[in-house]
Amino acid sequence: MTLSGRGALPRCWPGPRGSLRPSGLSAASFTATMSVLAAVLALGGCGGEERAPSPSQLYHPPAFHPEHFPDIPLFPVAGYQLIPGEDQLAVSLAGGSVRRFEVSMIERQGARPDPGSAVLARYDSELPPLGWERMGELARGHWRKGPEDLFIEAGRSGGLTTIRFHLRPTPAAPASQLDAPGATAPEPPAR
Secondary structure, eight states: EEEEEEGGGSSSSOOOGGOOSSTTOOOHHHHHHHHHHHHHHTTTOOSOOOOOOGGSOOOOOTBOOOOOOOOOOGGGTTTEEEEETOOOOEEEEEETTTTEEEEEOOOOOTSSOOOOHHHHHHHHSSSSTTTEEEEOOTTTTTTEEETEEEEEEEEETTTEEEEEEEEEEEOOOOOOHHTTTOOOOOOOOOO
């Protein structure tokens, strides 16, 4: 790079007086070419109409594998979607001996209204054939299967029904309680 011209401007290409215009190109041609280039660069990212995302582009958290949980069906909640922006966790490790399921769903806009009590009633019929035992008549939404407790909460938020699933290990009973005849593990504290 050399310095030339008035004010010692750098010459990037061999052009008159250190301009960026290449030698042999008229000022008018250079201006027209640069205008077209600027327009192409400015409009390059502008496509037509915005398209709806395909199913493969919808929100899918990286640690969300509900297919590893055939005993926790999500199909009774048709008309629902995962709550975007909330952590969703459905992982099974060590051949299924360590499982974690924390899922939050919300009713889709425009879906048929579905009260939380109806959602829980569907699970009352869907879970027993899959080995889940309901933990008492008053403990609606609390299920136990082997060493795991499943809690299903249904409520309303912003005029839409929400459903939250929590799978936890069954809490161990203190040794003093297990010594009593007919003792069972205590219920987990309410949240």
